[in-house]
Amino acid sequence: MSKPREPADPSALLEWYDRHARAMPWRVGPSARAQGQRPDPYRIWLSEIMLQQTTVAAVKSYFEAFTARWPRVTDLAAAEDGDVMAAWAGLGYYARARNLLKCARVITSEHNGIFPDDPAVLLTLPGVGPYTAAAISAIAHDLPETVVDGNVERVMSRLYDEHTPLPAAKPILTEYARALTPQQRPGDYAQAVMDLGATICTPRNPACGLCPWRQSCTAWAMGTQAELPKKSPKARKPTRLGYAYLVRRVDGAWLLERRPDKGLLGGMLGWPGSDWNDAPEEAPPIRAEWKTIEAEARHTFTHFHLRLTVKTALVPMERQPSRGEFIELEAFDPTDLPTVMRKAFDLTRSK
Structure with a gap:
């Protein structure tokens, strides 16, 4: 100096x-x-x-x-x-x-x-x-x-x-x-x-x-x-994997789930999914015939990169989920979703 x-x-x-x-x-x-x-x-x-x-x-x-x-x-x-x-x-x-x-x-x-x-x-x-x-x-x-x-x-x-x-x-x-x-x-x-x-x-x-x-x-x-300013080298961010389940009922309603208050995206509505880690286990929120979208939803958080495998399903009116709740189509606005969840939704429209 x-x-x-x-x-x-x-x-x-x-x-x-x-x-x-x-x-x-x-x-x-x-x-x-x-x-x-x-x-x-x-x-x-x-x-x-x-x-x-x-x-x-x-x-x-x-x-x-x-x-x-x-x-x-x-x-x-x-x-x-x-x-x-x-x-x-x-x-x-x-x-x-x-x-x-x-x-x-x-x-x-x-x-x-x-x-x-x-x-x-x-x-x-x-x-x-x-x-x-x-x-x-x-x-x-x-x-x-x-x-x-x-x-x-x-x-x-x-x-x-x-x-x-x-x-x-x-x-x-x-x-x-x-x-x-x-x-x-x-x-x-x-x-x-x-x-x-x-x-x-x-x-x-x-x-x-x-x-x-x-x-x-x-x-x-x-x-x-x-x-200037000089900066110390940043540590390399790890990559985590996960599943996102996009379920639509025959009347157009979408299955959403509010995340826990603590943790990433705390308190936000989003798609039901798995844990995010190196080897996530599939955790479907409802019985359905699942289709996997070829492309992944990718997003970068402060400390890690995330790659989500997106699975979609169409279910009948009487089918009940094990978690989350169906949001009627007129009440659903994808812009209310956090960015990573919106990326998953966008893949369903571009497939």
């Missing part, structure tokens, strides 16, 4: 942000904020939970749909679990959706529907970790908390020419970011650093000529910006 040639000036970054801030549905832009408009902590919290391990582009439509349907945290707290899980389908990492409901209900029942402005209290809420607590405190409450996401880590690693590989570098980069966090406009500043990383200090081909911190960037001076 080398020291920046000149101290990075937060005010220079804020001036850049005032001109180039990204427009986002949950954001109060710098001009509106200067005129006294304040962000809604509910919208900031919701967006930050959605943005965990997900891109801004993917989140925007989900955020707009959620806030149209549940405009206040008390509305979300009163929602049916199944409705929220269905609305979340496709965003992935479904534990976030379960914690979203838990947190909304705690905010409603224990905090009178008002998000605390104390980071320590925020950390006690379901699904709220250090990053999310800092983001709510800084962006919603304008407190000088240090917000560090992947964009900020990249900016700091280049600014200080830090070659310690991630994830070991996280505490080092956080300290760099903390030293730069200003007392004035900390909410705008937190968003400015993230915008800088997202639009200028990008992972590949950073636009250094447009960067307001170029003269302070040691990596730019050393010509090492393309190498």
